[in-house]
Amino acid sequence: MGDEDWEAEINPHMSSYVPIFEKDRYSSGENGNNFNRTPTSSSEMDDGPSRRDHFMKSGFASGRNFGNRNAGESNKRDNTSTMGGFGVGKSFGNRGFSNSKFEDGDSSGFWRESSNDCEDNPTRNRGFSKRGDNDLDPDECMQRTGGLFGSRRPALSGTGNGDTSQSRSGSGSERGGYRGLNEEVITGSGKNSWKSEAEGGESSDTQGPKVTYIPPPPPEDEDSIFAHYQTGINFDKYDTILVEVSGHDAPPAILTFEEANLCQTLNNNIAKAGYTKLTPVQKYSIPIILAGRDLMACAQTGSGKTAAFLLPILAHMMHDGITASRFKELQEPECLIVAPTRELVNQIYLEARKFSFGTCVRAVVIYGGTQLGHSIRQIVQGCNILCATPGRLMDIIGKEKIGLKQIKYLVLDEADRMLDMGFGPEMKKLISCPGMPSKEQRQTLMFSATFPEEIQRLAAEFLKSNYLFVAVGQVGGACRDVQQTVLQVGQFSKREKLVEILRNIGDERTMVFVETKKKADFIATFLCQEKISTTSIHGDREQKEREQALGDFRCGKCPVLVATSVAARGLDIENVQHVINFDLPSTIDEYVHRIGRTGRCGNTGRAISFFDLESDNHLAQPLVKVLTDAQQDVPAWLEEIAFSTYIPGFSGSTRGNVFASVDTRKGKSSLNTAGFSSSQAPNPVDDESWD
Numbered sequence: 001m002g003d004e005d006w007e008a009e010i011n012p013h014m015s016s017y018v019p020i021f022e023k024d025r026y027s028s029g030e031n032g033n034n035f036n037r038t039p040t041s042s043s044e045m046d047d048g049p050s051r052r053d054h055f056m057k058s059g060f061a062s063g064r065n066f067g068n069r070n071a072g073e074s075n076k077r078d079n080t081s082t083m084g085g086f087g088v089g090k091s092f093g094n095r096g097f098s099n100s101k102f103e104d105g106d107s108s109g110f111w112r113e114s115s116n117d118c119e120d121n122p123t124r125n126r127g128f129s130k131r132g133d134n135d136l137d138p139d140e141c142m143q144r145t146g147g148l149f150g151s152r153r154p155a156l157s158g159t160g161n162g163d164t165s166q167s168r169s170g171s172g173s174e175r176g177g178y179r180g181l182n183e184e185v186i187t188g189s190g191k192n193s194w195k196s197e198a199e200g201g202e203s204s205d206t207q208g209p210k211v212t213y214i215p216p217p218p219p220e221d222e223d224s225i226f227a228h229y230q231t232g233i234n235f236d237k238y239d240t241i242l243v244e245v246s247g248h249d250a251p252p253a254i255l256t257f258e259e260a261n262l263c264q265t266l267n268n269n270i271a272k273a274g275y276t277k278l279t280p281v282q283k284y285s286i287p288i289i290l291a292g293r294d295l296m297a298c299a300q301t302g303s304g305k306t307a308a309f310l311l312p313i314l315a316h317m318m319h320d321g322i323t324a325s326r327f328k329e330l331q332e333p334e335c336l337i338v339a340p341t342r343e344l345v346n347q348i349y350l351e352a353r354k355f356s357f358g359t360c361v362r363a364v365v366i367y368g369g370t371q372l373g374h375s376i377r378q379i380v381q382g383c384n385i386l387c388a389t390p391g392r393l394m395d396i397i398g399k400e401k402i403g404l405k406q407i408k409y410l411v412l413d414e415a416d417r418m419l420d421m422g423f424g425p426e427m428k429k430l431i432s433c434p435g436m437p438s439k440e441q442r443q444t445l446m447f448s449a450t451f452p453e454e455i456q457r458l459a460a461e462f463l464k465s466n467y468l469f470v471a472v473g474q475v476g477g478a479c480r481d482v483q484q485t486v487l488q489v490g491q492f493s494k495r496e497k498l499v500e501i502l503r504n505i506g507d508e509r510t511m512v513f514v515e516t517k518k519k520a521d522f523i524a525t526f527l528c529q530e531k532i533s534t535t536s537i538h539g540d541r542e543q544k545e546r547e548q549a550l551g552d553f554r555c556g557k558c559p560v561l562v563a564t565s566v567a568a569r570g571l572d573i574e575n576v577q578h579v580i581n582f583d584l585p586s587t588i589d590e591y592v593h594r595i596g597r598t599g600r601c602g603n604t605g606r607a608i609s610f611f612d613l614e615s616d617n618h619l620a621q622p623l624v625k626v627l628t629d630a631q632q633d634v635p636a637w638l639e640e641i642a643f644s645t646y647i648p649g650f651s652g653s654t655r656g657n658v659f660a661s662v663d664t665r666k667g668k669s670s671l672n673t674a675g676f677s678s679s680q681a682p683n684p685v686d687d688e689s690w691d
């Protein structure tokens with residue numbers, strides 16, 4: 001079922017859920033139909049109240065797969081739901097959501113806003129997505145489609161104390177949710193097309209409201225810098241995972257940190273970080289990077305890929321006697337790390353800061369949704385390692401605050417995402433920027449938990465021909481520490497099921513993934529009304545709100561985070577015990593990343609996915625494969641669907657699902673998830689309208 005169907009499904013309920021402020025802003029008629037969003041069909045009209053009644057009366061059946069909890073526990077959320085999650089005001093925002101019921105009679109404002117969601121997306125839609133309203137990091141969203149600001153739906157956000165007007169007014173200055181041109185990377189043509197089009201930067205008032213948000217500096221005390229969570233009971237089981245290295249003359253793996261021969265400061269930092277034992281991806285990647293080789297590494301989510309590249313890069317820098325950072329208008333970092341989302345680059349930065357503690361290496365992070373001047377100020381103070389999202393990076397390069405001549409290490413984290421049709425063009429521009437050393441002159445490192453074959457082939461353009469490929473376990477496979485459950489749940493039952501599950505879960509931290517930004521708002525609001533303390537993160541929220549939401553989730557103030565794909569990759573949040581795919585993503589890779597937010601670093605976790613027969617059948621085959629590979633139970637009904645939808649030689653519905661079992665350089669004999677040659681998979685751009 002596509003978004004349209006979903007909208008039709010929830011429209012009847014909107015009378016109950018439209019936020020007051022949205023009504024204030026948008027309603028003009030009694031019926032609230034000024035945007036043609038009032039339910040029109042009788043079935044829609046009837047559906048709302050009757051289903052709501054049903055919902056209220058149905059109670060909550062004991063949750064499948066959550067068997068240990070008793071009824072008393074299952075109601076825990078009710079009792080705690082107002083804790084932090086509900087502002088006294090009428091909005092939901094930074095600190096959770098309003099406790100107010102939405103006013104009856106006007107769904108128009110909400111939906112009118114929401115319907116614009118996808119305008120900023122088409123060029124960034126993860127390349128292979130089928131659904132039109134996927135979330136993307138707005139920081140990184142190009143606006144090739146025209147309308148710069150009209151396309152953005154003001155986030156349902158505020159400060160948690162009733163102050164929503166600024167963020168919704170469209171004139172607020174912290175509109176991290178969308179970008180001014182100064183934050184864009186626009187392809188353009190002709191000379192300087194790699195530069196931002198917005199030479200005028202933030203001061204240009206024709207480019208929309210200024211972004212003034214300055215993120216608070218992270219705590220600087222040693223305890224905070226080295227704060228970490230415990231490895232889990234399955235950490236030692238990592239050793240049993242098969243690792244395959246392909247390419248010529250790979251250096252042997254190391255078994256201990258000592259064998260890496262790192263300098264004392266790095267060893268101290270590793271110890272303070274609580275690392276005593278290498279994970280498999282570290283055992284293989286560290287010596288490869290130390291040997292100066294290019295690398296494409298694929299290892300399961302949560303298995304320490306970040307340290308696998310940071311430690312050897314830092315070791316090189318220390319060994320080379322890096323010059324201490326000093327103030328300069330043009331900084332020339334030695335290492336550039338790019339990743340697809342703001343929160344992820346920030347996390348990588350914090351790891352870089354941790355491991356470089358006590359050295360003269362200075363790491364800096366820059367990302368969109370924050371004041372450009374702030375990014376520049378961070379950089380000019382000195383920059384050896386630059387962690388950046390692509391949009392902000394290209395902007396800063398365009399402003400000649402960063403020179404690329406000294407780059408020795410280029411890291412693409414979540415590399416398959418960085419090279420897909422969303423970010424690939426920018427990455428190509430990046431490597432052809434003036435001054436950027438050629439691939440022969442730099443060391444290029446790519447890491448991800450998934451590496452579709454076609455992306456591997458694209459990656460060759462960035463890597464030396466003798467790059468090494470490390471595959472820890474099945475390329476693109478799910479983490480085995482995540483217990484995966486797939487439930488057949490139709491659109492009309494999803495909310496009821498979600499509430500049932502969340503009540504059974506109690507206070508354990510849970511990420512709920514939905515497919516669209518508007519739905520994230522809607523479900524978060526709905527859960528708040530159900531007195532389940534919830535916050536949300538998606539690309540239409542201001543950056544300040546995104547960070548607040550993540551903070552509230554991290555500290556447990558809001559134990560439920562409703563998220564779009566913007567939070568699917570890389571985020572390492574302690575104690576996330578559950579992931580719920582309220583909507584399954586359009587690709588299996590995305591599924592693997594989403595469920596990887598739990599079960600990290602040897603800890604166990606659970607993932608529950610709602611499989612809608614109307615919309616998710618295309619995922620049946622790859623899902624069966626992922627479940628089987630991870631030694632999970634496969635429901636018989638899912639196997640049946642997988643079997644019945646199997647079309648030999650064509651994987652029309654598996655776009656983006658193809659992942660390699662091996663290094664693609666080994667030839668095309670490898671099988672994709674659906675069990676047929678990936679070379680037969682359709683061109684992933686077939687039904688996308690990229691402009």
Ligand SMILES: Nc1ncnc2c1ncn2[C@@H]1O[C@H](COP(=O)(O)OP(=O)(O)OP(=O)(O)O)[C@@H](O)[C@H]1O
Pocket residue numbers: 228229231274275276277278279282299300301302303304305306307448449569570571572596600601
């Ligand atoms: N050798 C180690 N010993 C203990 N903890 C580790 C070790 N390596 C990494 N960690 C911790 O494991 C967690 C997950 O690491 P990291 O975020 O790098 O995983 P990842 O493989 O990049 O995951 P994803 O694919 O989701 O991006 C982090 O909290 C990190 O500090």
